[in-house]
Amino acid sequence: MNCQLRYPVGVAHYGFYVSRIKICSRQPTACIKCKVLVKGKLGMHITLAESSFSEDGRKRQRFDTIFGESQDRHGKCRCLSEAAYTAKISEDILLDDNFYVESLGSVSAVLSSNCLGWYALAEEENAVTCCLGVTEDTDEPNQLAISQIYGVEASQPFDTSNIEQIPFEAFSAELLKEVHHFTVHGYVKCSSQRGIWAPKMYSFYHTNHSVCERWANQIQAQLDKDIKRPRNLMVMINPHSGRKNASRTWEEVSPLFRRAKINTMVINTERPQHAFDIVNSTDDDKLRNLDGILIVGGDGLFNEVLNGLLLRRHRPNLPMKPPYHEKSQSCSRSPLSSDSDLLALSSTEATDTESTFSSGLSRQSDCASSNLSAALKSYDSSLAMDYESISYKDGGFIIPSIADNNDVLPGKPSSFTFPNPSFRIGIIPAGSTDSIAVSTTGCRNALTSALHIILGEKMPLDVVRLVSWKSTKDSAEELPRVRYAASFAGYGFYGDVIKESEPNRWMGPARYDYAGTKVFFQHKLYDAEISFIEPPELDSGLMPGSSDPEDSLLCKRNGNHRVKRAACRLNCGICLNKTDFSGTDGTNGTSHSQCSQRWKHVKGSYISVGAAVISCRNDKAPNGVASTAHLADGLLHLILIKDCSRLSYLWHLIQLTREDADPLDFAFVEEHRTPQFHFKSHGEESVWNVDGELFPAHVLSAQVFRGLVNIFASGPDI
Ligand SMILES: Nc1ncnc2c1ncn2[C@@H]1O[C@H](COP(=O)(O)OP(=O)(O)OP(=O)(O)O)[C@@H](O)[C@H]1O
Incomplete structure (x- = not known):
C-alpha cells in the first residue's frame, strides 16, 4: 500500500515532507508530532525529510524516521533498507520547486541524482483523506527512480483554442496561456497481469518556461548518465510475421523510442534470408557503433539475425566426438x-x-x-x-x-x-x-x-x-x-x-x-x-x-x-x-x-x-x-x-x-x-x-x- 501523508501547508516547501511510507508492522503507532494514533492503520514506518539552508546557501536535507518500527525480524530489515534508500535520495538534491500536478494540485518536487519525488502541498477538495491526512493511494506513486524514467520533454504553453489540449480545468483560460509544463515518461507494472509494463506520463505545470526547461534538461542529463541504455539501434521489421501486424506494432512502440532519444535505423525485410544477409554482410565497424539489433517479428526473424551475427564471427571448434560406447571406454570411435x-x-x-x-x-x-x-x-x-x-x-x-x-x-x-x-x-x-x-x-x-x-x-x-x-x-x-x-x-x-x-x-x-x-x-x-x-x-x-x-x-x-x-x-x-x-x-x-x-x-x-x-x-x-x-x-x-x-x-x-x-x-x-x-x-x-x-x-x-x-x-x- 502506498500512503500519502499531508502536512499543513505552512510547513510545506522547506519543511517536512514524506518521502516514503511503508507499512511494516502490526503495531498501532502514533505520529511523534501530533501524538495522534493513525486511525485504522497498524504500524507505519514513515520517513520525513526536513530541509534547511546552510550559510553558503546550499540546501541541506535531514531525514528522520519518525515512527514505527517493526517487531519481527523481516519487517525490521525492510525498515532499515527503506531508511537507507531514503538516505540515499537525500545525498544530492539537484533541483526543487513547486509545481501543479493534475491529481494532487500543488506539489513540492525534488530531483536527486537517482530519484524524482513530489508531495502534495495542500489538501485537494476531492482527495480522500482520513485522520492525520493520510490518504490511501494504491495507484499513484509519488516518486520515480531515474531508472524508471525513459524520457522527458519540456513543452510549450497550451493552445487554448484547442480544447482537446487542455488537460484539466484547474487553471483559468487566462492563466492557461502562461502555463508551461514538462512531462516525465515512466512506466507502471500492471497489477492484474504479472510481467506486463505500461508507459505512464507525469506532467508538472509551472508558470515559468525556463523552470520547466531546466528540470527537463536536468532529468535528461541524469538519463544520459545511464550508459547501459541504447542510443543507436538497427530495427528489422518482418511485415509478414504472425498476422502481418509487425509494421503496426512498430508504429505503436516507436514513439517510446523517439521520447527516449534513441536513433533507429529501420529496415523492412523483403524476403526470407534478407535479415540474415544484412546482418552477415554489415561491416564490423558499423555494427560496433550500434548498441544492438531490434527485431519486430517472430522467432524465425530472431533466428536469422542470430545467424547473421554469428556465422562468420563466432568460430569455435567442431563438436567434440563422444566415445563410441561407455563399456569399452574407447575414445577412438564415435x-x-x-x-x-x-x-x-x-x-x-x-x-x-x-x-x-x-x-x-x-x-x-x-x-x-x-x-x-x-x-x-x-x-x-x-x-x-x-x-x-x-x-x-x-x-x-x-x-x-x-x-x-x-x-x-x-x-x-x-x-x-x-x-x-x-x-x-x-x-x-x-x-x-x-x-x-x-x-x-x-x-x-x-x-x-x-x-x-x-x-x-x-x-x-x-x-x-x-x-x-x-x-x-x-x-x-x-x-x-x-x-x-x-x-x-x-x-x-x-x-x-x-x-x-x-x-x-x-x-x-x-x-x-x-x-x-x-x-x-x-x-x-x-x-x-x-x-x-x-x-x-x-x-x-x-x-x-x-x-x-x-x-x-x-x-x-x-x-x-x-x-x-x-x-x-x-x-x-x-x-x-x-x-x-x-x-x-x-x-x-x-x-x-x-x-x-x-x-x-x-x-x-x-x-x-x-x-x-x-x-x-x-x-x-x-x-x-x-x-x-x-x-x-x-x-x-x-x-x-x-x-x-x-x-x-x-x-x-x-x-x-x-x-x-x-x-x-x-x-x-x-x-x-x-x-x-x-x-x-x-x-x-x-x-x-x-x-x-x-x-x-x-x-x-x-x-x-x-x-x-x-x-x-x-x-x-x-
Ligand atoms: N518480407 C518477407 N516475406 C516473406 N518472408 C519473410 C519476409 N521477411 C522475412 N521473412 C521470413 O519469414 C520467416 C518467419 O518470420 P517470423 O519469425 O518473423 O514470423 P512468424 O510468423 O513468427 O513465423 P514463424 O512461426 O515461422 O517463426 C523468417 O524466418 C524469414 O525468413
Whole structure:
C-alpha cells in the first residue's frame, strides 16, 4: 500500500515532507508530532525529510524516521533498507520547486541524482483523506527512480483554442496561456497481469518556461548518465510475421523510442534470408557503433539475425566426438562412425594440440576410398578462402572455415564479445508464437518489451550451434551445414508439423493447429541413436544463485523422486552465476579428454526428439516445453518422447497446455540436461525444426555456448 501523508501547508516547501511510507508492522503507532494514533492503520514506518539552508546557501536535507518500527525480524530489515534508500535520495538534491500536478494540485518536487519525488502541498477538495491526512493511494506513486524514467520533454504553453489540449480545468483560460509544463515518461507494472509494463506520463505545470526547461534538461542529463541504455539501434521489421501486424506494432512502440532519444535505423525485410544477409554482410565497424539489433517479428526473424551475427564471427571448434560406447571406454570411435560414409570423419583422432576440425580433416587421406573424404579435403583447402563467402543450403549455412578456434567452449561461460560487450539483440513480439520474447520477459507484450529495451536491460542468452553432417541417409557427400538456434530444435513430431505447415503459410498462425492435428493422427515413430554428456547432479539440488527453498524440494516424476529445479526468473541467480554447470572438461574437441566426460547413449523409437535451450514458453505451452530451462546456464534440455499410444501422447500434449501440470511426468518421456549431444537417425526420416525453420539432418551434432549473445531483457517475470 502506498500512503500519502499531508502536512499543513505552512510547513510545506522547506519543511517536512514524506518521502516514503511503508507499512511494516502490526503495531498501532502514533505520529511523534501530533501524538495522534493513525486511525485504522497498524504500524507505519514513515520517513520525513526536513530541509534547511546552510550559510553558503546550499540546501541541506535531514531525514528522520519518525515512527514505527517493526517487531519481527523481516519487517525490521525492510525498515532499515527503506531508511537507507531514503538516505540515499537525500545525498544530492539537484533541483526543487513547486509545481501543479493534475491529481494532487500543488506539489513540492525534488530531483536527486537517482530519484524524482513530489508531495502534495495542500489538501485537494476531492482527495480522500482520513485522520492525520493520510490518504490511501494504491495507484499513484509519488516518486520515480531515474531508472524508471525513459524520457522527458519540456513543452510549450497550451493552445487554448484547442480544447482537446487542455488537460484539466484547474487553471483559468487566462492563466492557461502562461502555463508551461514538462512531462516525465515512466512506466507502471500492471497489477492484474504479472510481467506486463505500461508507459505512464507525469506532467508538472509551472508558470515559468525556463523552470520547466531546466528540470527537463536536468532529468535528461541524469538519463544520459545511464550508459547501459541504447542510443543507436538497427530495427528489422518482418511485415509478414504472425498476422502481418509487425509494421503496426512498430508504429505503436516507436514513439517510446523517439521520447527516449534513441536513433533507429529501420529496415523492412523483403524476403526470407534478407535479415540474415544484412546482418552477415554489415561491416564490423558499423555494427560496433550500434548498441544492438531490434527485431519486430517472430522467432524465425530472431533466428536469422542470430545467424547473421554469428556465422562468420563466432568460430569455435567442431563438436567434440563422444566415445563410441561407455563399456569399452574407447575414445577412438564415435557413434557417428557406425555409418560408413562418416567413417572418415569420426576416425580422425585429434590430439590435445590438434583439436580443430582442420587438423581432423588433414588426416582424411587415410580414407582414400571415401568420396566424402575428398569433399572434406576440398573443404579443408578452403581454409585460406575469404571467410565472408557463406552459402545457404537446406536450412543451414556452409561456411568456408569453421575451424578458427577462439576459445569458446560448449557449456562454458562465453568469451565471445563481438561486436562489443554491450551489444544486445532485442525482440518486440509480432510473430506467430513469440516463444523467445515470452521466455525472456515472461509476457507477450510489445510495449513491455520496448520498455525493457529502452531502459537498457541486459541478460546473457545461451545459443546452440547445430551441425548437420548429412541431410538424409541417401544424400550424396556434402559439407557440414551449420545453424545457430536460441530457443528450440526438434525432430520427429516437431519437424513434421513445420514441414506440413510450410505450404499453408497463408493460414497464418492457425497453420500450426492444422498441421499439428494432421501429424498427430499420423503418429509416426523414428528410430534414432543419441549420445549426450550428462553433467553432474548438483549435491543440494538447489542451484547456485537460487534462494527459493522450494527449489530444493524433491518432486515425484515417473514414480521416482527427483530434484525439483528452479525455474528461470527475473535476474536469475543461476544465469548470472559463474558456476560451470556443463560437466565438460574444457578441452573441447580432443578425444583423449572425452574419456573423462560422462557420455550417455540411448537408442530407440521416438515420436519426437526435442532440444530446448530456453523454456520456450508460449500461448499454447504456458510453462514452456522445458519449464526449468534457463536462459544462460550453458545447458539444453533434451526431451525424448518414446513410443507410446496415441492417447498417451495426446495426454502429454494436453498437459503441455496446462499451467498446473507436468507434461514430462510420463514413463515414455525422458528429460536430460546437457551441454551437447549427437544424433543419428536410422530407418524412416523426419526433419529438424530449428527455431521454426526446417533443417534436414540425418546426422547432427549440437553444442550449447553459454551466454553467447546478450539480449535486452532481465529474464521472465513470472
Ligand atoms: N518480407 C518477407 N516475406 C516473406 N518472408 C519473410 C519476409 N521477411 C522475412 N521473412 C521470413 O519469414 C520467416 C518467419 O518470420 P517470423 O519469425 O518473423 O514470423 P512468424 O510468423 O513468427 O513465423 P514463424 O512461426 O515461422 O517463426 C523468417 O524466418 C524469414 O525468413
